[in-house]
Amino acid sequence: MNFMEMAICVFAVVLFSSVAMLINRTLLVQHDLEINVNQYMQASHLNHSILDEVDAKLFSRQLKFNNIGSNYNTTRTQTLPHTGGIWVSSISAAPCDSLGVPLQIADPTAIYMLVRISTNTAGLKHPVNSFRVYTKTHLNL
Amino acid sequence: MSIFLDIIGSVIIGSMVLLMLITFQFRTNESAERFIYSKEMIAHIDQAATQLNHVIALAGVGFEPKDTVVHATADSLVFNTYWNFETNSLELTPLTISIKVSEFPTPIGRALVVLQNNEPVERLGYIFYVEDLEFRYFDKYDAQAVNKTNVRSTEMWITFSRTPPVSGTADLRNRIQLKCYFMNAYMRGA
Numbered sequence: 001m002n003f004m005e006m007a008i009c010v011f012a013v014v015l016f017s018s019v020a021m022l023i024n025r026t027l028l029v030q031h032d033l034e035i036n037v038n039q040y041m042q043a044s045h046l047n048h049s050i051l052d053e054v055d056a057k058l059f060s061r062q063l064k065f066n067n068i069g070s071n072y073n074t075t076r077t078q079t080l081p082h083t084g085g086i087w088v089s090s091i092s093a094a095p096c097d098s099l100g101v102p103l104q105i106a107d108p109t110a111i112y113m114l115v116r117i118s119t120n121t122a123g124l125k126h127p128v129n130s131f132r133v134y135t136k137t138h139l140n141l
Numbered sequence: 142m143s144i145f146l147d148i149i150g151s152v153i154i155g156s157m158v159l160l161m162l163i164t165f166q167f168r169t170n171e172s173a174e175r176f177i178y179s180k181e182m183i184a185h186i187d188q189a190a191t192q193l194n195h196v197i198a199l200a201g202v203g204f205e206p207k208d209t210v211v212h213a214t215a216d217s218l219v220f221n222t223y224w225n226f227e228t229n230s231l232e233l234t235p236l237t238i239s240i241k242v243s244e245f246p247t248p249i250g251r252a253l254v255v256l257q258n259n260e261p262v263e264r265l266g267y268i269f270y271v272e273d274l275e276f277r278y279f280d281k282y283d284a285q286a287v288n289k290t291n292v293r294s295t296e297m298w299i300t301f302s303r304t305p306p307v308s309g310t311a312d313l314r315n316r317i318q319l320k321c322y323f324m325n326a327y328m329r330g331a
Contacts, residue, residue, distance in 0.1 A: 016158060023165045030172045034179045038315050041187055048194075049320040053283075056294070056322040060281065060331035082275075082298035082318040 036125050042083050043119040047130035050076070050089060050117055054132070058140040065140040068113045069093045089119040090127075100133045111136040174306035178313055182270065186301055189253065189268040190319050196240065196255055196265070197295060197321035199224045203235070206326035207290040213278050217241035218295060222325075226255065226262045242274045243267075250302060272302035272314070279320075281331040293331055294322045 054072060057063035063071060072093040079086050094102045095110035102114060113134045120127040201209030203223035212219035219239040225232045236257055243252045253268035254261050261267070277296040278286040286292045296318065303313045 016161070020161065020165070023169060027168060027172050030176050034176060037179065037183050041183055041190075042317055044187075045190055045317065045319045049322075052194075052320075052322050052324075056324060056327040056331075059324065059327040062281065062331065080318050082300075083316045 035123060039085075039121060039124045040128055042080070043087065043121065043124060043128035044130065046078070046087055046089060046119050047117040047128060050091065051115060051130060051132045054115055054134065058134065061140065063140075065113065065134065065136040068115065068134060069095075072115055085121045085123075087119055087121045089117050092116050096133060098133075100131065171307045171310060175310070175313065178303060178306050179315075182301060182303055182313060182315055185268075185270065186299075186315055186317055189299075190317060192255075192265055192268070193240070193253075193297065194319070194321045196226060196238065198324040199226070200238070200323045201325045201329075202231070206293065206323070206329050206331055209323060209326050210289040210292045211237060212239075213276065213286075213289045213292050213295075215275050215277075218276055220323075226257055227264055229264070238262075242271050253299070270301045270303045271299065273300040274298070281327075292323070293326050294320060296320045 054063065054068065058065065058068075072091050074091050076089045076091060077086060078089070093113055093115045095107060096102045096112050096114035098112055100112075100114050103110060113136075114131055115134065116129065116131040118127045118129045197218075200220040200222055204221050208221060210218070210220050217239060218241075219237060221235050222238055223232050223235055224230075225236060226238065237259075239256045239259075241254065241256075243254050245251070247269070250270040250272065253271045253274060255265050256262070275298040277298070278289075278292045279294045279296065280286045280291040281293045283294070297320075299317050299319075301315045301317075305311060305313055
């Protein structure tokens, strides 16, 4: 085998290895996306259940509107036995205007409160963010 | 002689490369089909979760919170309401709604059915591909509820399963855990 033949052999090995790696990588990326989509949906439902919890407690007067800020500026870690994994939700609450834009200057008479939740877990590419605006009424004072 | 060896070697290597490419093609195709199936399943699960949340939020309309739940077990939930889920309006007579997994398997898996006075609610449709459903119940303080009069929210553990697009490969299985609040009960002071 002369030098030329050896060079062609090495080139062929490199070429086919690259093709194999590329295809395997594509398959892994697809599988990863499949898992990520499921995690994204679970995180989204976790966020909504926390937002529903705020609604429910405001309705039943277990939570006062003015206490949303003190009760929902926290981090909640949950272990989900069914889905698996540890899910960390960062919850923040701040006064906002009717469109959900946080107020730059503190206003004690603000009647809207924005609750934002960002949930993440191992393997999720980006944290899932949700928010809801709550309105002060005579029922949740 | 050396020409023969060259030709045989080339044929062997060429066949191996072809086999490798065919395998890759097959796996890529399988993966793409699984991904499409998975995407459909995710949309289906999301829709199912939204529907279930909607149904449970309207549990006990017109009833005292303690009288909302008729029957609460790990595999089914039955509650009272004056809300008609078929017509999406209030009724004058009370209705009994039950959520459970059908006992009869179908080619597209078992169905999670919402029954209104023992009749399936057609408008909500059947939620198919369900493998398992388990309920957990909580009181107004988010502690495990010990009796049905204290139930104010439920956590549903649902497993969806679907046969794979390519036979001989693993089933597509998705799990979701969601918590739904009996909003009407909370509106009446929980």
